[in-house]
Amino acid sequence: MSEEVDRWFLAEVLPLEAALVRFLKRHWRDPHEIADLRQEVYARCYSAALNARPLQTKPFVFATARNLLIDKARRRRIVSLDLVADFEGLNVTEQDLSAEARLEARDQLRQLRRAIASLPPRCREVIMLRKIEGLPQRAIAERMGIAEGTVETQVCKGVKMLAERIFGEDRQAAARADSYHEHANER
CATH class of the missing domain: 1.10.10.10 (Winged helix-like DNA-binding domain superfamily/Winged helix DNA-binding domain)
Structure with a gap:
């Protein structure tokens, strides 16, 4: 299975690299993060293809890139835990999770x-x-x-x-x- 995905990745995803990099540069402010974003897109595409390969590779790769950028933008809007001085004030404890959720x-x-x-x-x-x-x-x-x-x-x-x-x-x-x-x- 992974050999098939490897062949698919090499033949259909990697040739899109130049267009993907242009897309990322156009939609992301920090040029130093472009290589990391490209790798993350590749990792997400590869992981998804292990379950089922997409019918159309190019739209899939660019939808994956768009979703990654959306995820990154959302995370940046969330206050970093490093900036929160009073963790007890958050009132989130392990007891708030169900036993099944904790085990999982x-x-x-x-x-x-x-x-x-x-x-x-x-x-x-x-x-x-x-x-x-x-x-x-x-x-x-x-x-x-x-x-x-x-x-x-x-x-x-x-x-x-x-x-x-x-x-x-x-x-x-x-x-x-x-x-x-x-x-x-x-x-």
Whole structure:
């Protein structure tokens, strides 16, 4: 499955790169974030294609880019938790969540930790710096003493591997559940 998605990605998504970069530059104010935004679009497209490839690639890629920009703009309007001095004043506690929601969140966190731990060391470090700490590609490259292109490659590789591990487990669990229900209905 992932080989088919790889071929699709190389043949249909990557040729749109110049147009995608122009779109991002036209609609995003910070030119330093364009490479990161492009990578995020690629990661979202690839992850979605693991479930089902779109019928029309170009509209899908640009809709994904538009949605990413909308998500980023919304997040920027939300007050950063770093700026909130009194966390107790927020009145949000773990007890406010249902037991099922807490269990599901813990399970998802465990799954993510396992997936990150399974990445190759350099890839894991790049992913942690980029996706967890939020450092820009240039800062990561300088910090690790590698080229910016290498950072970009490692982010792409890491996101792809994480998607395969996380969503692959979900697909396997869904297949097991479907199989169980089929056998239960036969009885």
